[in-house]
Structures are given as C-alpha cells and as structure tokens.
Amino acid sequence: MRSDRLGRIHRIQQPALEQLELARDYEVLKVLGEGCFAQVLLARHRRSGTTVVLKAVHVELARLSDFHREHHYSYHLSPHPAILSAYSVAFRTERSYVFAQEFAPLGDLAGNVRAGGLGEPACKHVARQLSSALEFVHSQDLVHGDLKLENVLVFAADMSRVKLCDFGSTRRAGSLVSRTATGCAWQPFLPPEVCDAVGGERYPCRAAADCWQLGIALQVCLTGCPPWRCADAVRDARYAAFLRWQRRRTTHVPRQFHAHAPRLLRLLRRLLEPCEEKRAAAGEVAKYLRDAWLQGRAPPSPSPGPARATASNPLDRKMAAGRVWEWLLACDGSAEPGVEGV
Template sequence: MSFSSLLSRGAADILEELQALTAKTMEKVEVTKQYEVIRELGKGTYGRVDLVIHKVRGTKMALKFLRKKTTKQKSFLQEYCISRYLSTCPYIIGMYDIAFETEEYYAFAQEYAVAGDLFDIIPPQVGLSEHTTKRCIYQVALALDYLHNRKLVHRDIKPENILIFDKECRKVKLSDFGMTRIAGTTEKRVSGTIPYTAPELCETSKHSGFVVEYSIDVWAFGVLLFCMMTGNFPWEKALHLDTFYYEFLQWQKYKNANVPSQWRRFTPHALKMFSKLLSIEPEKRCAIKDILWYFGKNWLISKEEPPTADAKTNNDVYVHVKPQVLPFLNGNALDSNKSDTSPSLSFSSCSSYEDVPKDSNSNMLVSTPIEICV
C-alpha cells in the first residue's frame, strides 16, 4: 500500500501502517556518498541536523539525525511518519520521501528553512512588532488547527519549533513532531519546555500518567504569543509558588483584581484573547480557530511603529496569507519598543527540563536551544 493511498484515512488508523511500510523500505546509507554536507544547523541530546545537498537531485535539504543509542526505532518511525502525514499543509514543514539509517543514526530529510527559527529573531525584553507577530502567529494557528483536526496534539509548541523563511515572517512553518501524539491517548511522563507547560501538567506527579488533550497546545500557544510580543516569559513555571503565575492566577480567578504589570501593555481585546487561551481550567480553553476573530483588533495599547506599505491594516496580516503548494511527497522541492518590564526568568526555564546558559543582560533566554530542528 502506497503512502498517498493512506493519506485519505484518519491519523489513528494510518500511523501504524505507515511505520510498518517505512521500516520495510528503509535502507542503510553512507551519507557522504549521496549527500554533500554543507554545515551543521543544530545539535542536542537527540543527535543533530545538517544542511546538505542531494548529489543526484541537486537540492538543499535538512537531514535530521537521531542517535540510535538514545532513540528507539519505533520513536524515529513515529516522528517521521507523523511529519510526512502532516506536511501537505502549507504551514507545516515539508518532508521528502527520504528515511534511512547509518551505523549510529536514524535519519530523515525535510525542507530547509533558510532563515532559521523564530527564537533567533525575537528581541529579548522587547519582542516583535504587533504586525510581525500577527503575521507569524496566524500561520502557526492554521498549522495547529490542521493538526487538531486530524486528532493530533503537538505537545512542544515553542519558538525553536517554528521555522522561518524570512526575517519578516511572511512564511513560517511548524516543525518537530517528535512529541506529537494522538489526542485521547495516555502518556506516562510529562516532557516539554517548562514555561510553555500547562498548569495541570506542572502539577502532575512524575509517577502518574496524563491524557493528551488539545488544551495542552492551546496553553503553549498562548505563552508563545506573550513571548513574541514582549521578549519575556510570563512566568518561569505555571505553579502557585511562581510569583508571576500566582498574580496571573488571582487576576483570572477574581475578575475585578488588578491586571498584573506585565499584562498592562495589552488592549482589552488582547487580554480577552489571552484569557481564552490561558484558561486555568483546561476544558474551558478555546479552540485555536476561535482566536482568529481577534486578528482584526489591536493587541497593544500603544503603536510600536507607523504604518508602512507592508502593514496598512490589521486585516492585511491574515487576509493576504496565501497557501503555497509544496510537492515534497514526491521528492520535488521548491528551491519596537516597550518600557514595561516582565518577570526575570532563571536559565532553567528555557528548554526541556534541562539547564542551558542564559545571557546575563536579558530576561528572555538567549541560548542555544536543546533541540533546533530546521
């Protein structure tokens, strides 16, 4: 059974068959014989990502290598097959029909994002302009809605997993589906990046499992939006012991309470949107598509920059985002300023429950992410 014939079926039904199909056809490859390695794009505990040129096709690709010592074949096949299944969406990273193994690694090829990832362009303590934020986050919202409509939950929404093709975010794509799971399934262990982790997961015991829900992504999406517009995290961890989270919690619980200082830059419309995304009770969080209405409203109280030919109205941000056809499945690729301060976060906030260095002069982390997938 071919990959294309499986695409018409539901995700829960096809993933196991896709994995079996890939396992049968996956070959051992000597990388230097088939690819010209240009440079390393990123590395972490998982392995590395290299920018390469396919010697036969002459196409630039990003090869992701997952170390066999730390990655089970089943996990590799799951990430690869989910990525391929989703890559028909223009707002999700494109995939090539290439998966192989070497002596030390499992590897697959995906589209190369020439401008890196979103983390690289968010100015610490400043954030992106409202217009750029809207243009970027709208595409991320469409990608997540596409994901959720196929009953899948990403579980690791953060700037490092949003790849960009230009610094103005005219074209961005969601990536890295290593933690993606089918909604309603049970996971034994909480993982992910701490500031983006929903409160119900922060409170989950290491010894108890939890059900994977869309609300996990919705919460992380809300935190991501705050980070993009401020250059800071809203809190270090969504627990009562965190002062900034506790202030937010009291504000949400008692509607007449004062708006916490780091949220006062936002308009009433934006605050309402955040309340829907960051509802403390997961069952009350909105669907991603429910926030699209807010793109026609102002989000910041003061204008960050005068209108330009590129940014005439709020409506332009999303009305002019056009889908792009990327025939990757067949292997044919297409080649400000704010004065308010926000919480100062410790280096432990950044990535995947692991310590990374932090720039001592900023509140937002300026460090090499644990995993950069490009």
Template sequence: MANDSDWRKMSKDKSPRSSTSDNLLQLNLKEHYEILRELGRGTYGKALLGKCRETGTKVCLKILPKCSTKLRDFQREFNFSYFLSPHQNIVDTYNVAFETRTSYVFAQEYAPHGDLFDAIPPQMGMTESHAKHVIKQIASALDFMHSKKLVHRDIKPENVLVFDTEFTKVKLMDFGMTRKDGNMIRKTSGSIPYTPPEICEAVRNENIIVGTSGDVWAFGVLLFCMLTGNFPWENADIGDVYFNEFVLWQRRKTTKQPSQWRRFTPRLMRFFRKVLDIKPERRCQVKEICKYINDEWTCPNKVVPDSDEEEELSSDNDRIEHLTALLEDHGIDTKIDKRIRERRISEWLLAL
C-alpha cells in the same frame, strides 16, 4: 488545505528513494549528501544542512542517534511528520529515511532564515504586524493537527521555521513529542514556561492524558513571548509569583491587570483569558485568534512602570479599593462616575 490524494505525495528529494521508515537501508550519509553545516542540536540529536549529490537540492537532515532513540520512536516521528507535511504551514518532510551505523536519518525542507526564537528581539518582542503573520499561520497548522486528533506537545519559538524576513511564510516543525489525542503517557521531563499547569502539577512518572488543550495553552504563551521578548513566568505553578498574579486576574479575584501584561489592549487580554484558562476543558480552540487578528493588540504609548513605581501604584490601588469598600459599606454611592470617584479618593488619600 491538502486533500486525501496528497498524503502519499512523491518526495522532492530523489535520493535514496528505496529507503523509507518501513524499509530502512543502511547507508553512508556522506556518499549521498554533501554536509554543508550544522543547523542546530538538542536532546533529540542534531540537524544538518545537506546538499543531495544526485539532485543538488539543499535539505535539512535530522539525525537521531541510535543510542538514545528507539526505532519505533524514529518511525513514529517520521510518519507523523510525513503525514502532516502537505499542510502549507507544516514543514515539508520528504519520503526519505535511512540509517547509518550510529543514527537514524530523515530529510526535510530547509528554512533559510532559521527558527523563530532568533527572530524575537529580547526584552522587546516582534512588531505587532509580524506577530500577527506568525500566529495566524501557526494557528492554521495546529488546527489542522487537532482536526486529525494529533497533539504537538512542544509548541515554542524554536519549533517554528522562518522562510522570509517579513514572516509571511512560517512553518511548524519537530513532531518528536506528537501523540494522538486521548493517549495516556508518563510524565518524564520537567516543566518549561510553555507547559500547562495541569502538566506542571503532575509528578515525575505520573500518568497524564494527552489533550489538544495543552497545545492551546502553549500557543497563548508563544503569543506572549513574540510580543514581549520575555516569558510570562518560569513555570505555570502557583509557587511562581508571576503566574500566581496572572491566576488571581484570571479567576477575577482582582481587576488589576497583571504587571507583565499591561502593554496589551483589553481586547487581546480577552483572548488571553480564553486561551490561558486554568481549566483545560474551558480553553478555546487556537482558531479563535482569527476573531482578533484585525484588532489592536498593544498599547503603543503604554509605559510599563519600573519595580518601585509598580509597587507604589499597587499600594495606592489597594488603598483606593479598600476605601471604596468602606464608603459603600456606609451607604455612599461610588459608582456614579469612575474617574471622578478615583480622583476624589486619591485626593483624600493625599490629604491623610
């Protein structure tokens, strides 16, 4: 953990030192950096791999176009990034910021293995050991941010940088949406699978309060994505069938584990129940994951049924639960041995 003296650390990249976010110099990008290739782009702008002509250092240059970025927004993102970068699991931001004729630019460390999204096998997910490496480090980064009363607000695999193939070094990045805990903002964008339900329910331009519980929710969804290679739902909205199924289980309206979650052990489901609580104030802190790191998270021999089998099993389970309730209503004790009870009820159902 960094101490207070680290906050004003000197830049590893020596160019151009006199230009910072508070004193932007207008420079020609290609005079100071050899542009090697594009690393990625999004709604914010783009990221380029550059090589400093003065020092030979490879850096990631974040390019934010002036046509869609206000100066104060650029300064806020740079200052948050620079302030947080002493943490070992947050991307290192160098004290280099400048502007070109069309863009604002700042420099960060380069991650040779890209981001986490490309490292998650679709429909399969990562190995449990790799997922544990990643989630523990991101929990440390988020816990650090939350201790500074800052909320990331955009936790997703695309914002986790990977530095080695065994995932022993990953770092959180992109603080363009970061705000102080308790700030009031307007909802301006739509929902994605990582968006918590309290934000999904808000309408466009409605005022919402920034809180660390939103990061906690996205953290839980991130863990699900890493282990499965899928999203748990499209939106955390009651109209989404998969989310609705999860909510029924979360609120203990049913004991049946949601279909999307059957590969997980009861122990990990206990953590998911805490981190994905529908009520923001009841969610645990991200560091709670450390209590579960040494547990088994997935059931290796668990076969997830296809949709037809799933429907049949669901129907049988519903009938078993209904018959059990009828027996109990007639004074018949069904709680002596759960396995024997279920076998007997199944035999009765087959005999019908």
C-alpha cells in the same frame, strides 16, 4: 470518509530502512544543531544536487518505532502551508536514523525574537499561521505536544511565512504520556495540568495543552519574554497574580500584560485558561486578528534583532536566543536549546 482519512494517518508504517553511508550520498554543508539525541544537518544530495535538512537521530538513544512515528506524522501533516515539509526520504547510517526536511533560511523563532518583542504585525502573522497549523493537527485527532519558539521555523523576516516543525512529541489525542516523555524543555511553556503531574506520572495528552503553549508563544513574541517561570501559583508569584486576575478576584491587570489592548487580553485569557476543558481552541485565534493588540506605543519593526539570521548565516542565533532565554536556563537546569527546534 473522515474516519478512513484519520485511520490512514494513525496507521504508522515501519518499513525496513536502507543503510547508507552518509558521506557517499550527501555533502554535509553545515551542522545546524546538535543535542543529546540528534543532529540536524544542512546537506546537498550528491546525485540530484538538492539541498535538504537531515534530522539524524542517534540509534543508541532512540527506538526505531519512535523514529518512524515522528517521520510519519511529519510527512503526513506537511501538506499544510504552515507546517514544515518533510520528504519521503528515510534511511539509516551506522550511527543514526535519518529523514529529510525542507530548509528554513532564517532559522527558528527563538533566534528572531528580540528584546521588546517582534511588534504587532509580525505577531499577528505568527498567530495566524500557528493557529491554523494547530487547528489542522487537532483535526487529525493529534496533539503536537511541544509548541515552543525553537519549533517554529522562519522563512520571511516579517514573519509572513513561518512553519511549525518537530513532531517528535506528537501523539494521538488521549494517549497517556509522562512529563519525561514530552519534548517541551522550557518550564514556562508547560500548562498547569502538566506542571501538576508528578515525576513519571502518566496523563492523557490533550489539544488544550497545545493551545496553552500557543498563548505563551504569542506573549513571548509580543513582549520578548514569557509571562512567568512556571504555571504554579505556589512557586511563581507572577503566575499567582495572573490567576487572581483570571478568576476576577482583582481588577488589576498583571504587569506583564499592561501594554495589551482589551481584545488581546481577552484572547490570552481564553488561551491561558487554567481549566483545560474551558480553554479556547486554536481556531478561536482567527476571531481576534482584526483587532488592535497593543496600546500606548508604536510597535517596533518586525525585522530580526541584532544577531540577525540571514540566508548565508541561517542559524547564527545563539546570542539572540540567549538574550530572551537566559533566565529560563537558570530556572530549568535540564533545559537544552538544541536540535529539536531546528
């Protein structure tokens, strides 16, 4: 029975898309995000009055098969409570392939993380939900491929309800991909096996890469910044220091982990294991949620920071995200925070 279920999720249908005139069928309320490849629009369906988010992928820059794959995986994975709901609504306009998703009123996680982090309770909410979502994705023999803060949408200010989104980079486990094909723009989120890939060299995508990105995402939520710029000991001194500690060549805990309690250090050590075959699975996170994660200081409030996202101003996040990610842009000039995480 499991093989039948997995067979269905991997049989990607490519039905003909009805061509619509967007302005005739939808009232566009707001452009939530825009990048080179797509726009994300908050829109109201004129006939039903339903408010949805439309992801419009430019036809000149995307293959129809890639659009169908993203919509297929988004729709079939969305029954999980920690994965964004995608609807069986797909069409094309003169310029775009379009599908519909639910609206997240508080924007993405990048726009809600403030300097100093979210605080322990909020981080544990995020960890519980994202690890569960990834465990479900991996149970379908799939790899998300682009877990970063922009691809986690927020539905509650205390982070008790967040959802994983953007399955544009999702592939069947073991599929050959290249760094240029992965959607992860931020160098600090790339695991060492991906950092080691050269240019357009193809390598098999593994669930372990998602688990590494989960560990980086949790560190950013806890501290407000990633632990290093690149998982390459030659190019990054902070990663080199972590690697010495990880391999038990020193007892000195790296500075970026000083506030962490022993059990959290163990969890991060397992998620950020450089050898992908030894890396912890996403489901292992659940074993650490009852333990203390931070020590020596009271955790800050889990509410959003100064550039606060609200239902009336859902994605006014550039200032807040910029505070956390400014130096990342400097180290990866090609990175563009944009629509893929909306």
